[in-house]
Amino acid sequence: MRFNIFKNTVLLFVMVLNSCAYKTKNNITETTAILAKAEITTDNSIDKPIIVGANQTKAYLPLLKDKRVGVVANQTSVVFKKETYTHLVDSLLDLNVTVKKVFAPEHGFRGQADAGEVVKDGIDTKTGLPIVSLYGKNKKPSVAQLKDIDIIIFDIQDVGARFYTYISSLHYVMEACAEQNKTLIVLDRPNPNGHYIDGPILEKEHTSFVGMHPIPVVHGLTIGEYAQMINGEHWLKNKVTCMLEVITIKNYNRQMTYDLPIKPSPNLPNAQAINLYPSLCFFEGTNVSAGRGTDLQFQVYGSPFLPQTSYSFTPKSNAGAKYPKHENKICHGYNLSGNKPLSKLNLSYLINAYNSTNDKGAFFIKNGFFTKLAGTKKLQEQIEAGWSEDKIKATWTSGLNDFMTKRKPYLLYN
The missing domain is CATH 3.40.50.12170 (Uncharacterised protein PF07075, DUF1343)
Known part of the structure; x- marks a missing residue:
């Protein structure tokens, strides 16, 4: 209901x-x-x-x-x-x-x-x-x-x-x-x-x-x-x-x-963006745009360095992004705004973008921001080595189990 x-x-x-x-x-x-x-x-x-x-x-x-x-x-x-x-x-x-x-x-x-x-x-x-x-x-x-x-x-x-x-x-x-x-x-x-x-x-x-x-x-x-x-x-x-x-x-x-009644930050305008944010935010450490400078922030992704698809967008300076990545350039990519909500972190967007980019050496930004977002160097290394999403996620299992045990005393809700 x-x-x-x-x-x-x-x-x-x-x-x-x-x-x-x-x-x-x-x-x-x-x-x-x-x-x-x-x-x-x-x-x-x-x-x-x-x-x-x-x-x-x-x-x-x-x-x-x-x-x-x-x-x-x-x-x-x-x-x-x-x-x-x-x-x-x-x-x-x-x-x-x-x-x-x-x-x-x-x-x-x-x-x-x-x-x-x-x-x-x-x-x-x-x-x-x-x-x-x-x-x-x-x-x-x-x-x-x-x-x-x-x-x-x-x-x-x-x-x-x-x-x-x-x-x-x-x-x-x-x-x-x-x-x-x-x-x-x-x-x-x-x-x-x-x-x-x-x-x-x-x-x-x-x-x-x-x-x-x-x-x-x-x-x-x-x-x-x-x-x-x-x-x-x-x-x-x-x-x-x-x-x-x-x-x-x-x-x-x-x-x-x-569904939040007020957007929590300028580039999370709706429930779909909030749901996709944990998965798409990894693109902030790459040369792929996650939709800043559009009205579909964190609901689309694309880049001038990706192959042409049926969807493209052009980031423009706006209230939430004064200097968006790839400003005024056509970004080829995907629109996820109509997708079903996620109940997991989806790495397929990131893996597919890396595998299809025409300049893999420039995909991850050299300032190390991707590693800060991931919290580990391993994720970038695994993607560059061609690991599948399932294989990557299998390496998280032990840590996630330990975390879930550790957090139990602090839970206030079922």
């Missing part, structure tokens, strides 16, 4: 105290479009709505009483309400919470910056709050930046892929909180790729901001579960532990199909 997040997540909870009226409303046309996109699919045995952590104000408001609060947030950090939604920061201010500043991850507080683009400090024009970038000069809140903060809220929608950098920002925020004796509250949200686990385990020597922990490419955890694993596995510097509170999702299990 399918039900709309507006009808089922929004209508059954108005988490604001009755004495507090929200002052800010979003454009009704934009709101209607966003809410119409958000659907949850579940089985007939479940008839209760999903309630995300941000909506459970009664659970976290007592923790904020008389506290100076910092918020790590972006455009996905919203509280759903009857007929509309409001940003978490606006909600907290309307509830008389003392919000001192906002910390912005990759893509910025409003989610408009390109992938990899430096996010600058600034002032939020709507609230007047200072915005501190976690994707610029520093990725970890400094002592000075947390001096006037007692407690931090982390509320960002993740997509469940190791190289999606919001979990790297989570790591550094947790580390700063642990070192400076601050409490972190994670407002949990569903993982749209939470229904499977797949990919090579990251090797320590290939640690980077697009892969910080020894986990597979698709880890199957919500961001709240992930925070617990960071703590429990002592992945923070000097094995410090963060004081952590996770506000869990109600009525959620990881087998539910969850």
